[in-house]
Amino acid sequence: MGAKPPFRFTGRHMAIIMVAFFGVVIAVNVYMASLATSTFSGVVVKNAYDASQEFNVWLDEAAKEKALGWSAKVERRADGRVAVTLKGSDAAAIPSDAALSGEAWHPLGQEADRVVSFRRQADGSFVSFDALPAGRWRLRLRLDGADANGRHVWRAQEFL
Incomplete structure (x- = not known):
């Protein structure tokens, strides 16, 4: 019996390694991109620079809203x-004259955005005038109300 010839790394081996490596990279990228586009429910702004100029204002408003404890x-x-x-914190009950409004958007625009109007109930809760179609909705609420400390605006985002 003859001795086994030593292994020789050839161009064919390198080509197989390169095709396998880039095949895995491309497959993972395609999978991640498809996940990202099918599950994205964020907000897209028309001009990111203009939106960035408002960021500190949004932070200040958010801090004021959080301090209300609603x-x-x-x-x-x-x-x-x-x-x-x-619900309000012990120190900050919801004003009796508060008015609630909202907007509902469906992720990725699968349904048209809707304005949601609410009617206050006897128990202090709010119920929308119109029904939302089934599915996942992002609801942006705005509560306007005044108490002894002045007029307040409170915003919240919820998912249905």
């Missing part, structure tokens, strides 16, 4: 209408 519990009722129960 929170919301949002749920979809069986009839498709949206019910919102608002």
Whole structure:
């Protein structure tokens, strides 16, 4: 029996390694890009520079809203209408004259954006006039109300 010839690394071996390596890289990139486009539910701005100039203003508004201590519990009722129960911290009850409004957007524009109007109920909660179609919705709420400390605007984003 003859001795086995030593292994020789050839151009064919290098070509197989290169094709396998870049094949894996491309497959992973395609998979990640498809996940990103199918699950993205963020907000796209028309001009990122202009939006960045407003960032500090948004932070200041958010700090004021957080200091109010208000929170919301949002749920979809069986009839498709949206019910919102608002709570204030011990020191900051929800003003009795508060008005709630909102906008609903569907991720990736699968449904048209909608303005959501609310009616205050006897128990202090709010219920939308119209039903939202089934599916996942991002709801941006705005509560305007005044108390002894002046007029306040509170915003929240919820998912349904």
